[in-house]
Amino acid sequence: MLDLQRQYEQVRAEILQAVGRVCASQHYVLGPEVEQFEREMADFCGTREAVGCSSGTDAVWLALAAAGVQPGDRVLTSPLSFFASASAIVRAGARPVFADIEPATFNLDPQKAGEVLRGGGEAKLRTLLPVHLYGQCAPMDSFQQLADEFHLAVVEDAAQAIGASWVNATKTDGKATAKRAGSLGVTAAFSFYPTKNLSAYGEAGLVTTSNPEMAAHLRRLRNHGSSRRYVHEEMGWNSRLDAMQAAILRVKLKYVEGWNQARRQRAATYDRLLAETGLARAAAPAQSAIAPDDAPIHLPYTIPGAQHVFHQYVIRAYRRDELREFLSARKIGTEIYYPIPLHLQPCFAYLGCREGDFPEAERAAKEVLALPMFPELTEEEQRWVVQSIADFYC
Numbered sequence: 001m002l003d004l005q006r007q008y009e010q011v012r013a014e015i016l017q018a019v020g021r022v023c024a025s026q027h028y029v030l031g032p033e034v035e036q037f038e039r040e041m042a043d044f045c046g047t048r049e050a051v052g053c054s055s056g057t058d059a060v061w062l063a064l065a066a067a068g069v070q071p072g073d074r075v076l077t078s079p080l081s082f083f084a085s086a087s088a089i090v091r092a093g094a095r096p097v098f099a100d101i102e103p104a105t106f107n108l109d110p111q112k113a114g115e116v117l118r119g120g121g122e123a124k125l126r127t128l129l130p131v132h133l134y135g136q137c138a139p140m141d142s143f144q145q146l147a148d149e150f151h152l153a154v155v156e157d158a159a160q161a162i163g164a165s166w167v168n169a170t171k172t173d174g175k176a177t178a179k180r181a182g183s184l185g186v187t188a189a190f191s192f193y194p195t196k197n198l199s200a201y202g203e204a205g206l207v208t209t210s211n212p213e214m215a216a217h218l219r220r221l222r223n224h225g226s227s228r229r230y231v232h233e234e235m236g237w238n239s240r241l242d243a244m245q246a247a248i249l250r251v252k253l254k255y256v257e258g259w260n261q262a263r264r265q266r267a268a269t270y271d272r273l274l275a276e277t278g279l280a281r282a283a284a285p286a287q288s289a290i291a292p293d294d295a296p297i298h299l300p301y302t303i304p305g306a307q308h309v310f311h312q313y314v315i316r317a318y319r320r321d322e323l324r325e326f327l328s329a330r331k332i333g334t335e336i337y338y339p340i341p342l343h344l345q346p347c348f349a350y351l352g353c354r355e356g357d358f359p360e361a362e363r364a365a366k367e368v369l370a371l372p373m374f375p376e377l378t379e380e381e382q383r384w385v386v387q388s389i390a391d392f393y394c
């Protein structure tokens with residue numbers, strides 16, 4: 001599914017040098033390495049500020065808190081995401097509200113979000129948290145329109161989308177310009193968990209913003225609510241970023257665009273090889289259900305305007321669980337992101353959601369399958385994955 005050793009071999013000398021530099025500096029938490037990394041990440045994302053923290057989960061919480069989410073508020077997000085998208089809302093004192101996903105991209109559907117808002121039952125809903133799932137930006141123009149109409153803040157869960165961009169986000173002189181994930185809302189959260197496109201050797205996260213006051217607030221919140229030693233202006237937590245992780249991430253950040261390009265190439269190779277088997281239906285904006293008399297595989301769809309970074313290459317598959325077992329017997333790793341939608345998680349029973357509330361998210365949970373994807377994956381390995389899928393269906 002993922003071989004991190006191959007990437008390590010490429011950057012090993014630089015990583016060891018960076019680790020040595022931190023050990024010699026005796027600065028292990030925050031400090032100059034973290035500040036440099038924050039500067040470089042802000043430049044990369046096209047924001048004024050970036051604030052490192054201890055994980056992507058904390059980054060989502062910090063981003064929401066800095067965007068002004070208060071206890072008792074409601075925050076609208078996708079039911080098809082990693083648990084932290086919703087748990088961070090709860091940690092900020094708010095209540096998660098869900099709307100269904102777009103079946104083609106698996107991202108939160110702005111039309112469905114609009115229906116929730118126009119339904120009017122969510123008076124305390126002041127924040128939208130779209131997730132750029134699998135490395136593809138959610139349709140941010142539409143979310144910005146909703147935010148303008150209903151006076152909401154848009155916070156991005158960009159944990160899976162470093163380097164992804166959205167082309168129609170701003171129009172200067174009538175021309176569309178591309179903006180990177182991280183610069184599309186008031187704040188945005190990134191994760192550098194070891195499986196991510198830019199990965200630490202441990203836990204790490206970061207929040208971006210172009211608002212200096214929010215950045216100052218984020219810096220306080222991640223450090224016990226304190227900007228001066230032993231003076232705690234507000235409640236905060238220990239959410240600081242280690243210098244060691246920052247130094248490692250600084251080495252890798254230089255390569256991330258190339259690695260993302262390699263992921264896109266591998267996605268195109270999967271598209272081609274799967275199409276050649278005759279078993280796959282081309283990616284389409286309108287996805288219908290996987291059905292026995294249809295192609296058993298549906299390819300991923302990239303929406304116009306999004307530049308995908310393929311954190312995951314996710315197909316829909318007929319008899320998904322049996323296919324997964326078949327591939328596993330051939331030592332081919334696959335994953336299901338995510339098998340239980342958030343609104344059906346036991347810990348969110350108090351929200352009162354039921355099976356059938358978000359049918360597209362529930363259907364996706366039964367059909368999606370992530371195939372092996374990382375920049376160093378070889379064409380030979382991809383051919384073996386696709387051949388094995390063909391062997392299962394034929």
Ligand SMILES: Cc1ncc(COP(=O)(O)O)c(C=O)c1O
Nearest residue numbers: 055056057082084085159191193
């Ligand atoms: C969409 C999303 N949000 C938040 C997170 C949380 O990040 P972390 O694992 O670094 O805490 C992740 C990580 O898996 C994620 O995929």
